[in-house]
Amino acid sequence: MSKKIACIGVGNLGRAWAAIFARAGHEVALYDNAPGAVAAALPAIESTLNSMAEADLVEDVAAAMARIRPCETLTDAVAGVDHVQESVIEDVEVKRAIFRELDRAAPPDAIIASSVSSIPPSEFMANLEGGARCIVAHPVNPPHLIPVVEIMLGPSTSEETYDACCALLSGVGQVPVRLNKEIFGYVLNRLQFALINEALHLVDGGYVSAEDTDKIIKYGLGRRWAFMGPFETNHLNATGGIEEYYSKFQGAIGGTIKELFLEPHPLNPELISRLAEEMERTTPVADVPARQEWRDRQLMALTGHFGDMQPEKD
Numbered sequence: 001m002s003k004k005i006a007c008i009g010v011g012n013l014g015r016a017w018a019a020i021f022a023r024a025g026h027e028v029a030l031y032d033n034a035p036g037a038v039a040a041a042l043p044a045i046e047s048t049l050n051s052m053a054e055a056d057l058v059e060d061v062a063a064a065m066a067r068i069r070p071c072e073t074l075t076d077a078v079a080g081v082d083h084v085q086e087s088v089i090e091d092v093e094v095k096r097a098i099f100r101e102l103d104r105a106a107p108p109d110a111i112i113a114s115s116v117s118s119i120p121p122s123e124f125m126a127n128l129e130g131g132a133r134c135i136v137a138h139p140v141n142p143p144h145l146i147p148v149v150e151i152m153l154g155p156s157t158s159e160e161t162y163d164a165c166c167a168l169l170s171g172v173g174q175v176p177v178r179l180n181k182e183i184f185g186y187v188l189n190r191l192q193f194a195l196i197n198e199a200l201h202l203v204d205g206g207y208v209s210a211e212d213t214d215k216i217i218k219y220g221l222g223r224r225w226a227f228m229g230p231f232e233t234n235h236l237n238a239t240g241g242i243e244e245y246y247s248k249f250q251g252a253i254g255g256t257i258k259e260l261f262l263e264p265h266p267l268n269p270e271l272i273s274r275l276a277e278e279m280e281r282t283t284p285v286a287d288v289p290a291r292q293e294w295r296d297r298q299l300m301a302l303t304g305h306f307g308d309m310q311p312e313k314d
């Protein structure tokens with residue numbers, strides 16, 4: 001059934017959410033407080049939908065665009081909506097202010113979800129009258145091509161809000177995953193930055209180049225991780241499953257974990273400019289927009305391969 005959605009903040013993430021909801025048949029209102037931002041978002045959303053159509057991921061771009069309504073005010077955008085997807089900048093004061101405003105303006109039974117990527121919900125969802133309908137729905141960039149959405153409950157989020165938010169997201173082709181306890185950085189970014197911290201130590205220490213580190217992930221870990229997680233990987237690495245794997249390789253696993261560079265690597269300017277020099281040789285900064293398009297085409301091909309991210313049919 002078609003629902004009414006408001007996308008608040010239409011930068012990178014808000015635009016992608018608009019494409020996701022409109023593609024799935026929902027009515028989408030757009031609002032951003034920067035002058036001209038909504039007008040700039042419309043052609044960007046259309047272009048996203050057009051490239052998805054080329055990969056058979058959208059049936060009717062014109063119909064999807066007709067479901068999108070640009071709004072001049074936040075009050076107009078949230079009038080009569082079932083779900084608000086907040087995607088304003090990652091700043092705790094800005095998040096606090098927008099949640100207070102949304103809680104006052106949105107219908108009492110509307111869900112208010114935040115795309116926030118690191119700040120724990122208790123830091124901006126506390127003491128809201130409608131705290132029960134506020135929730136974190138943290139996507140991965142670009143969310144129209146990467147399905148997982150981390151769901152974290154705020155200090156007073158209700159289970160009904162959790163269920164309804166998951167039903168909406170599953171219905172549009174995303175994969176909601178519940179994080180059971182509040183934690184800074186959430187799970188995906190903690191895993192990602194644990195790996196990146198180790199990579200910074202290894203590159204800075206001269207053990208491997210940045211280019212070859214990318215190759216190790218691209219042609220190694222990433223090949224399996226595109227379709228299964230690390231624990232399933234362990235489980236399939238021994239015919240007796242994960243118990244046999246951990247007992248057989250205990251020495252190698254424990255020994256390597258003990259040797260990891262666990263202290264935070266300083267993000268010093270020398271190292272960052274060395275990385276930038278190396279990246280410039282493989283992907284010059286001038287080619288980044290073209291390379292982003294290439295990345296999105298690869299992701300669309302993967303989505304086609306897996307046959308997922310399809311919205312539910314009525």
Ligand SMILES: NC(=O)c1ccc[n+]([C@@H]2O[C@H](COP(=O)([O-])OP(=O)(O)OC[C@H]3O[C@@H](n4cnc5c(N)ncnc54)[C@H](O)[C@@H]3O)[C@@H](O)[C@H]2O)c1
Nearest residue numbers: 009011012013032033034087088089090115116117139141
């Ligand atoms: N970009 C990513 O990779 C990524 C991934 C996952 C989650 N997120 C999260 O999504 C959110 C948005 O990120 P983004 O990359 O789209 O940022 P962005 O800077 O591209 O867009 C933010 C938009 O919010 C608007 N805005 C700021 N304050 C506002 C307000 N009070 N009312 C209405 N609009 C307002 C800005 O004008 C801007 O257009 C952040 O919380 C971010 O952490 C980003």
